[in-house]
Structures are given as C-alpha cells and as structure tokens.
Amino acid sequence: MMVGVVGKPNAGKSTFFKALTMADAEIANFPFTTIKPNIGVGYVRSECACGFFKLSCSPKNSYCQGSNRFTPVKLIDVAGLVPGAHEGKGLGNQFLDDLRQADVLIHVVDVSGRTNERGEPSEGCDPENDIRFLSEEIDLWFAGIIQKNWEKIRTRVQYENKDLIKELAVQLSGLQVNEGHIKRALDEAGVDEAAKFTGDAIERFARTLRAISKPIMIAANKIDVDTSKNYERLKGKYEITPVCAEAELALREAGKKGLIGYTPGDPKFDVKAGLEPKQQKALDFIKAKILDVYGSTGVQQCLNAAVFGVLKQIVVYPVENESKISDSKGNVLPDSYLINEGSTAVELAYKVHTDIGSKFISAIDCKTKMRVGRDHRLKDGDVLKIMAGR
Template sequence: MLVGIIGKPNTGKSTFFNAATLMNVPMANYPFTTIQPNYGVAYLRRDCVCRRLDVKDNPVNSVCVNGVRLIPVKLVDVAGLVPGAAQGRGLGNKFLDDLRQADALIHVVDASGSTDEEGRVCEAGSHDPIKDVEFVEEEFNLWLKQIVLKDWQRVARTVEAGAGKLTSMLAQRLSGLAVGEQIIQEAIVNLELNAGKPTLWSEEQIYRFIDYLRRRSKPTLIAANKCDLPIAEKNIAKLKECGRIVIPCASEAELILRRAAEKGLIDYIPGDKGFKIRPSANLTVEQKRVLDYVESKVLAKWGSTGVQQAINAAYFELLNSIVVYPVEDESKLSDKRGNVLPDAKVVKKGTTAKDLAYIIHTDLGDTFLYAVDAVTGVRLGADHVLEDGQVVKIVAAGKRG
C-alpha cells in the first residue's frame, strides 16, 4: 500500500514528508519547490502486542520502542497543484501520474490561510483553505476525466454494438490507477447509470461517475497544516464542517522534534503528546526557544503535532488496515531464529488466514493447511478473518514445525 501527499504549492507537503520519513528533500517558502516526486518510508504507530503478552520482542521488519510498534509504510510527496492545472497552469497536472499508484491521499492544506490559491505568500488568514480543498479535488477529477474520456466515443460504440463490456473496458484503462472493475460496477449501480448505453450519459452523470471513482479509489483526509499559527484555529473549525477527516497538523514542529530526538537531545516517539529534554542535552538558547514554541503552540494546544495521526488515519481509517503478527514458532511467538514477534504486517480488514499465507509467500498460500492463533492455541481455518493484533502461525504442507 502507498499513501500520497497532495495539495497546492507551499502548504508544507515536503515538510510533512521530511517529518514523517526523516529524509531531507528541499522545503522552502515559495511555490513549486518540489517538482519530481519524492518517495520515502514513514512509520505507522501502534501499541505493540508485546506489552499485552508480557514478552520481550526482537522486531525484524519494524521497530518497537517502549511498547510502541513502528511499522514501515510507503509515502510519496509530489509537486503542488494550482487551479486550472488541467489546462496546463502551474506545472499542469501531469505529475498526478505520480499519484496513480497511491491507495489513499493525505491532502496537506495551509490552515493558516497565509498562502494564496497558487501558493504565494499572502497575509495570514486572508485565504480560505476550504477553497483549496474544493479546487484540488476538482483538478483531480478533471485529470481522471481526461483518462476516462480518452476514446470515450469509441468505447461507448463498442459497448453499444455488444462487442465489449463497459466495466471491463474501463477497468483495463484504469488498472494503473488501482481502480478495479468492482468499483466501476459499484459506481454504475449507485449512480443508476445505464451501462449498456454510455453515449446517453449526460455531462453531469459523467462527472458524478468520475467523482465517485476518485472518492472510492483515492480516499483522502485533510492534514490542516501550520496549526501552530494562531489564525489556523478558526479555519480548522470550519474545515471540520466539510465532511472529511480533518487532522490539525504542524509538520514543522514534528520535524523539529524528530530531528532533536535523532540528535539525542530529547526523548520523543512520533505521535507522542509531549517530549522530555534529556539531562545531557545542553541545549542552546535557540534550541530551547524552538522547543518551547513547539510545546506551547502545538503540543499544549492540539495534543500532538498531528503528522503521525494523519499517517495512522490514512492507513487505519481510510484504508481499513489492521496489524497482524505472523510467527513460525507458536510456543515462543518467534520466527525460526528465535526472534520474538519479528514481523508486524499491515493488512486490510477482512484478510483471512489463507490470504495472510499468500501475503507472506505464494508457496505458503499454495500449500496452506490451517493457521493457529499463537496466543490461544486455537486452530483457524482458511476463511478465518484475522483480528487486529492477532499473532498467527501458518501451518502449510511440508512447513510443519
């Protein structure tokens, strides 16, 4: 699974990306700092089952810090989008191609209203961020529409001549966008469209169809960024009324905390409500001032910087993920080398024991016999739907013991 960061220029997308991945891509207070996409690894934060099971773990694919499991996930940061991008304004919308593979989007909005619709610096509070939510979604739709409508007449005629099925023809076209036949079919049914007569679809019906595909295939949440600036508060209250998940966010504050933690100055796990300055830190006056700012303007006010919450919400709320812990030795809860709870796997809710076997390895799926809940010892059949936090051993032919 991949999550993409979208938004107009200069809202803090790359700052969010750097804070989440601890990478160092360019950030600056003017539009179009980013042109090429940046790919990186961020972490999901989850209470680790090690505490509940009272074991000392040795994670291999992830990290466990004081009972908090940090699980790697992929993130991509792209160029900013301006109104009219579909007609080639700004950098156009070609770079939306970089978001094709994304399963969900984090829309980074400048909640302080201190950048205009093209991302140029303006007086704080003078721009309404709701407008950004609307136009970015609109531009995304227009881009999607260009893809769907390419060759529309030919597709429609083929369907109407009985020589092809609309859902499969569109699914083929949209396969690179993670839009499957099932979503297309669902859109047609829910919007009461005539799948046999696409030439009769009105402009409005086509638009609603596209909008439906976007919302289902690229579910989006809003990271209301720059919440450290006082003016953001009333905009965040307004944004929360627009029917989307809205997470107040201070990307720059998160970046400061993560870099300070990396240098050993503070104890801070991404997503924490606060931080502790280490006795050995010897902070400069400037470092102290910056940390005080983060404490008073962000943590005390909003409870966290929001960056970790946004990444978690993208995976756990938009994508309905759960975390399961596959093990090979159910008595020791370990892999073959004795690493306790080595892997935390992010899978979709509804994943069965057999699906998990396939996710781990095709051979394991092909030779799957049954699974075992390593904590209770209960045997699980192929169709058993896994639970969040479940520790599972897969038993496959030839792989017993």
C-alpha cells in the same frame, strides 16, 4: 499500497513527508527505500503485540517504541499541484503520474492562509479554496480520461456484448482503480448501463469514482500560525486534522539526537539532556502552542487515519515459532504487515510468500493457541504461525 502527500507549493508537503519518513537509525537502511527521490517509507503506529505476550520484541521490518509498533507504508510526495494541472499545465504531467500511484491522498493545506494558489507568500488566502480546488482538479482529470475513452467503451459494451465494469476497469487500471471501486461508483452515481452515460452522467460517475478510489484527507498545516482561526471555521465542514509539520520534524530530530524522548503521535515528550536556550525555547513553544492545545502535532494521526481509517488496513504478525512468538532465529515478533480488514489466514500466507500460500495447511492463532483454517478471518493485532506443506 501507497499514500500520496499532495498540496500547492509551500503548503509544507516536504516538511510533512520528511517528518513521516524519518525513523530511528536502526531501520534507516530498510530495503524498499528510494526507488525515486520523492518516494519514501512512513510508519503507521499501533499497539504492539509484544504487550499481550509480555515479551520484549526484536522487530525486523518495522520498529517498536514504548510498546507501539511502527509498520512501514509507502509514501509519495506528489509534485507540482498548480491550477490547470489536469490539463498538463505546470508540472501537470508529473503531478498526474505521481498521483495515479496513490490509493489515498493527504492534502497538506496551509491553513494560516499565508500562501496563495501559486505558492507565493501572501495574506488572508482562504484555505477552503485549496480544499475545493484539489478535488475539482482530480475529478476533472478522471472525467477527461473516461470521456476520451468513452466511444470505445460504449461500442464494446453495446455492440460486442462486453461487460461495462470490466471495460471501465481496463481503461482506468493505470489510476489504481479496480472493479470494486467501479461497481460502487456506478451504484452511487445511479448509472447502471452504458446507454445511460450522457455527458452529465459521465461527470457524475467520474466524481463519485474519484471520491471512492482516491479519497482525500485534509491536513490543516501551519496550525501554529493560524491567526485567522481558519481551522475553527473549517473543522465542522470537512474531515480535517490540525497539523504542525514543522513541530513534528523538530521533535523527531531532537529525539534522534537523544535530546528528548518522543514517540511519534504522542501528546508529550520528555527532556533527556541539557538543552541550549534556543532548543529549550523551541520545545517550550511546541508544548504550549501545539501539544497542549491539539493533543499532538497531527502528523502521525494523518497517516494513521489514511491507512487504518480510510484504507481499512489491520496489522498482523506472522511468526515461525508459536511458543517463542518468533522467527526461526529467535527474533520475537520480527515482522508486522498491513493487510486489508477482513483478510483470511491464507491471504496472509500468500503475502508472506507465494509458496507458503499455495501450500497452506493450517495456522495457529498464537494469542488463543487455537488452530485455524484457511478462511479464518484475521483481526487487528493477530499473531499467526502458518503451517505449509513441502
């Protein structure tokens, strides 16, 4: 699973990405970091199960701050959105290559309207154009791929009796599109057989499929300088979160230096050390203009909404020792995993290790102390001890 951060140059993508991928020092050496410079690890926030058990936890793959568990999720800073990207203009090819890996997109928009479409400083630009432009660009890219392969798909379906959904899935597999997405898109676009795919239907299907397989969330960044009140105008029309990426980055950096206590996503911070006048002024600004007005900087909220809201993930904790709620070394609640809502106990077992999945016997729900079977559906926050054969 991968969350893409996308937007035109200077909208604040890198600031947003940097804030999200910055975490406490203890987990900075987390293994799946930096395969590529624009791929990083962010953390979604949820209530930690340590509160339920009244235990202090020792996370390994994740971290816990003030009874909030931060669970890792991969992020990609998508390069080079410029007009014509879907035709390979500008950094178009890299843009598409980055984009195809993402399951959900967070579109970072400069809501202040002070960046034009090429990313140059400007005045009075309408961020609504950016919002429309991005989905249009990706929709056209999807439509282009389907059109290009259409004759091949149609021939196989009409003359070789192949399944339309399977054929589409093969052609679109590089886009992180699966058969479930395709089935839903065919239904919603009202095209149920290959013969009905006229030019219009291909485009309608492509747009529907894009919306289903690469949903876009909007981060209205630079809310601190939105003097033309663009956010107020757009919030009724789009799913849009007010964001100040720069403030989030400043708070996380101040937290890391021990100047303040701040849990990402919180509406407040506590000052812990003597501050220089400049630092004090910056923090006063963040409190008065961002936190007290919008309730947070919006950055953590965007990631949480993408993972929990859009991708419908839940957080579960596999443990080895059901009385200590720990691994074999005594680390309490060592790992937290993201898994699809509706997943079963055996699916979690496979996620932990293929061997544990294939030799699954039963599991114990550590919160209720009940024994559960392989098809038991997991709930958010569940803690599971899995028993497997040898």
